[in-house]
Amino acid sequence: MPKAVSFAPVRTVRAYEGIVRQVEERIAAGDLRPGDRLPSERELTTQFDVSRSTVREALRVLESSGLIRSRPGDPLGPQVIASTASAMRKLFARVVDSRRLGVAELLQFRMIIESAAGSVAARLASPSELDELEAALAGMRDAVADGYEAFSTADVRFHEHVARLSGNELLVLCLDAVRSMVLDLIATKLAQAPDPQALMERTLAHHRRVIDAMRAGEADEVARLTRQELHHYYAEYVPEARRSMVDILL
Amino acid sequence: MPKAVSFAPVRTVRAYEGIVRQVEERIAAGDLRPGDRLPSERELTTQFDVSRSTVREALRVLESSGLIRSRPGDPLGPQVIASTASAMRKLFARVVDSRRLGVAELLQFRMIIESAAGSVAARLASPSELDELEAALAGMRDAVADGYEAFSTADVRFHEHVARLSGNELLVLCLDAVRSMVLDLIATKLAQAPDPQALMERTLAHHRRVIDAMRAGEADEVARLTRQELHHYYAEYVPEARRSMVDILL
DNA sequence: CCCTTCAACTGGTCTGACCAGTAGCCTCCC
DNA sequence: GGGAGGCTACTGGTCAGACCAGTTGAAGGG
Numbered sequence: 001m002p003k004a005v006s007f008a009p010v011r012t013v014r015a016y017e018g019i020v021r022q023v024e025e026r027i028a029a030g031d032l033r034p035g036d037r038l039p040s041e042r043e044l045t046t047q048f049d050v051s052r053s054t055v056r057e058a059l060r061v062l063e064s065s066g067l068i069r070s071r072p073g074d075p076l077g078p079q080v081i082a083s084t085a086s087a088m089r090k091l092f093a094r095v096v097d098s099r100r101l102g103v104a105e106l107l108q109f110r111m112i113i114e115s116a117a118g119s120v121a122a123r124l125a126s127p128s129e130l131d132e133l134e135a136a137l138a139g140m141r142d143a144v145a146d147g148y149e150a151f152s153t154a155d156v157r158f159h160e161h162v163a164r165l166s167g168n169e170l171l172v173l174c175l176d177a178v179r180s181m182v183l184d185l186i187a188t189k190l191a192q193a194p195d196p197q198a199l200m201e202r203t204l205a206h207h208r209r210v211i212d213a214m215r216a217g218e219a220d221e222v223a224r225l226t227r228q229e230l231h232h233y234y235a236e237y238v239p240e241a242r243r244s245m246v247d248i249l250l
Numbered sequence: 251m252p253k254a255v256s257f258a259p260v261r262t263v264r265a266y267e268g269i270v271r272q273v274e275e276r277i278a279a280g281d282l283r284p285g286d287r288l289p290s291e292r293e294l295t296t297q298f299d300v301s302r303s304t305v306r307e308a309l310r311v312l313e314s315s316g317l318i319r320s321r322p323g324d325p326l327g328p329q330v331i332a333s334t335a336s337a338m339r340k341l342f343a344r345v346v347d348s349r350r351l352g353v354a355e356l357l358q359f360r361m362i363i364e365s366a367a368g369s370v371a372a373r374l375a376s377p378s379e380l381d382e383l384e385a386a387l388a389g390m391r392d393a394v395a396d397g398y399e400a401f402s403t404a405d406v407r408f409h410e411h412v413a414r415l416s417g418n419e420l421l422v423l424c425l426d427a428v429r430s431m432v433l434d435l436i437a438t439k440l441a442q443a444p445d446p447q448a449l450m451e452r453t454l455a456h457h458r459r460v461i462d463a464m465r466a467g468e469a470d471e472v473a474r475l476t477r478q479e480l481h482h483y484y485a486e487y488v489p490e491a492r493r494s495m496v497d498i499l500l
Numbered sequence: 501c502c503c504t505t506c507a508a509c510t511g512g513t514c515t516g517a518c519c520a521g522t523a524g525c526c527t528c529c530c
Numbered sequence: 531g532g533g534a535g536g537c538t539a540c541t542g543g544t545c546a547g548a549c550c551a552g553t554t555g556a557a558g559g560g
Contacts, residue, residue, distance in 0.1 A: 042511095056307060056511090060307045072553075098278040168355045170355045291542065321541085323523075324522070325541060
């Protein structure tokens, strides 16, 4: 098949897209960090030299993807609220409720990628990185006294730490998104667990075993432990009828 | 900690959000399918009883999440272009280039979830579903004659089929997104593979083995084969320095 | 000193306008 | 009669200007 000179498709760029792109780039580059403020809409109007409608279209897009938040009357202007992570969470949330997905899908997905992250981390982690993990675990142990909520926060930190050790940011982001979705879906139920003390103890023991397996370089064991722990922790919230989705991963 | 009656946080809903939600729901419910048209902006103005600016903010949000497309001058109105899948692809694309992720992260991620999907599918697939897979494989074999591009399309169909057999839509969507990102990143290079004939033959042989392993219920073997095939297919496009990210999964 | 009031913002929304495209009809010329 | 051209009635993209309701902080009153 003879191929003529190939041209790239031209897409006419709309004004608001340019604004979105500029702001996104500033955020990605770190010029704009969470908490920072954008100039007011009227001010942006002059900076970008477009009308207010155009500025607003751009802001709405940025807002819908979770990057900024604007509040009427705020003299400081729109606020940069987050990085890519929250955009990812927002999208997952949309997917989950538009497709009517439930805990079953989310938990299965989480078991898959979290165990994989653990297993990759086990192969890559240096002794000093493992010591940091150890510190995160110590943080959890300290948090036990402060009640379940504090413990849960420290626990999330531990999981995030493991994910980051995998060295794959995509993994980190997806894991963060799916973890927060799971927690959202069952937050109320989890807070009233029958015996939080026992749950916390068990979690500590599990994390202990994970670190040990990492030190021993037993990647598959780390993966297995991770799946097992997630299952133990969350499987009861999966409707009976779909339970097999998560059971088969054990 | 005594807990008073708990209220849900109120968020004042902006007009455009209501529009976005309604359209999203219609799409999710299947009332609006890809290819369908929305009324023109001016028409929507009267249907929603808001101003055109508000309608436009909603349309921009829908467009930015890949659900619709609007083209100036089109007398038929904005077009519904896709479902959640393209929204997911769009987000992944944004994440990948804002975080400057490369083939390494994407391929590692894909190897993880695609092999997991395969292994779940192996445990769940009924004989008749396996026959459908068989048909997809036959489709690939037929496509060999039509050249590499046609083959590649049929190949994607096969992979999608496997993913769907896992029964987890989240897996399907993520896989679709990451697959299309990988293909985007290396499309040009892949088209000029040195020996497409051999590549196609090898792919066919691999898929054959995957189906056989599925019939035998060897879930772990399916996972291993999947990782291996992806690695063989794409690893060369991963920069040398990051090659280990995908190597350790073998 | 605290509390109220007020003015100067903010974003949310609306109106009405103009432009540049598109598509289909309709005319005019061959 | 048939084709090529222009005309018309739409489309979305953008703009300017207006009003409202909310927030905030400073000015003024107790």
